[in-house]
Amino acid sequence: MNSSLQGKVVVVTGAGGGIGRSVALAMGAAGAKVIVNDLGVSMSGEGGDPGLAQRVVDEIRTAGGDAVANQDSVSTWNGAHAIIQCALDRYGRIDAVVNNAGNLRDRMFFKMNEEEWRSVIDVHLNGTFFISRAAANHFKDQESGAYIHMTSTSGLIGNLGQANYAAAKLGIVALSKSIALDMARFNVRSNCIAPFAWSRMTSSIPSATPEEQARVAKLQKMEASKIAPMAVFLASDAARDVSGQIFAVRANELMLMSQSRPLRSVHMSDGWTSESIAEVAVPAMRNSFFKLERSPDVINWDPI
Template identity: 85%
Template sequence: MSATMQDKVVLVTGAGGGIGRGIALAMAAAGARVVVNDLGVSMSGDGADAGPAQRVAEEIRAAGGQAVANTDSVSSWNGAHKIVQCALDNFGRIDAVVNNAGNLRDRMFFKMNEEEWRAVIDVHLHGTFFVSRAAANYFKDQEGGAYVHMTSTSGLIGNLGQANYSAAKLGIVALSKSIALDMQRFNVRSNCIAPFAWSRMTSSIPSETPEEKARVAKLQKMEAGKIAPMAVFLASDAAREVSGQIFAVRANEILLMSHSRPVRSVHMSEGWTPEAIGEVAMPAMRNSFFKLERSPDVIGWDPI
């Protein structure tokens, strides 16, 4: 089956630039009518600007497609419902949601303050839930729909200085799996993409030490537009049998990521004491422990 989006209506959050812009343009090129959502704020959350969303919508229309700009916030229940309503008001339906909106407040855990924590959780985790929930009843009633959520290996594997971002991104994986399970009976799918791409968000990564500079140089080779084909596929009817999965996209490389499953078990017939756990259980399991690694330690080969 062709991964066409002909006559479908797709909502893409955070679509004013970077990965979101690439997805919005690709959805339109595949035939979708697109709601281009973006607040247009700076990375610090200041200075809302309708310009980025408007420019992407105009770019789609100039190429012969159909698009409308929207600047409501994903981080509130009302804002999320307004975004979905924008699709209904302009195009009469909604077929797919791409939860891409994001921000960063990188800080070492022991220095992170409440605002830095809440700002990231609000946009990534709350935003993904709010927008998904706002579309859920329409998907349910029409017995069809697709969710595509952006996660990150910062949550799946780990990273330094990103406790807020990592927690939100791993939470999105659990949310996506719950949506896939709850909505399966209505032919609604939910999947995650962990994108590797150079964008406005990743441009804030420090590049002072030789190691940091090398990491940034690798990231700069990974074009934001490379993420779009997977998003279009997952939103299309061609992916009708794909749900509850996590994919990573890294330049021309696609990775299927694992889910948490038991690795090793030990049993004590008379029950465990704290001492027995230390003397028996931990030594038996130690060889199966996961190392304290970061995302670039685990996925460290050059992009293809």
């Protein structure tokens, strides 16, 4: 056990399995007191195992750490506040939040219904806002705190059949940057991790074609535990000057992801018309257009 988080209290949502479980275990091993939050439901929000969170708590305690289970929902204002209150009631403070809880309703955009859209937005984007907002005043008052949000290359780059998930995950990036800007004066930082790992979230990836099967085989080699060190670092005082960034973690590889900035600029002294845009502006910018690519098309080398 190291002591990089000694004395800190960390909430990890969706911590009953996969990446969340690994992050919670690593936080405990680093000396943090951990709120292990998980509803214990399936990726579709049904059934599941309500004992998931408690089993992770038992693992942390067996290893010599301190943790408590929580089963409130991140997808409601009251549920999110109850999760943060759990930390305050048990340990008297909150120092870091890992927004990891997630669900999936994969469907091609032209077939996606309202429930499939809203359920994913509610858990990922609304849930990240609700938990972050619930912790904000406590961070502000103590003039310290760290937010770690899970985003995805589905939002940063793109993927098929994930309009709801991609929109939520890119929204989280914008939310994280806004939090970083608004909370900087209080020494509170906010960063994103785009994880590559085999988990319940990725086990639904189609594998019908040889190409899809090859992609799944690569993902299965990426252990969820590889994400945890970056989360521990971002929660620690060693990351005191790191905020507003997006990191990708892929097996033993770390990436700093780009953020939107102007690529080209064209000027017309008399102002633009739709015709001059078609004749002058677009041809001038076309070489800088982004291709219609998916995440595996861009990050297409084998994991290290």
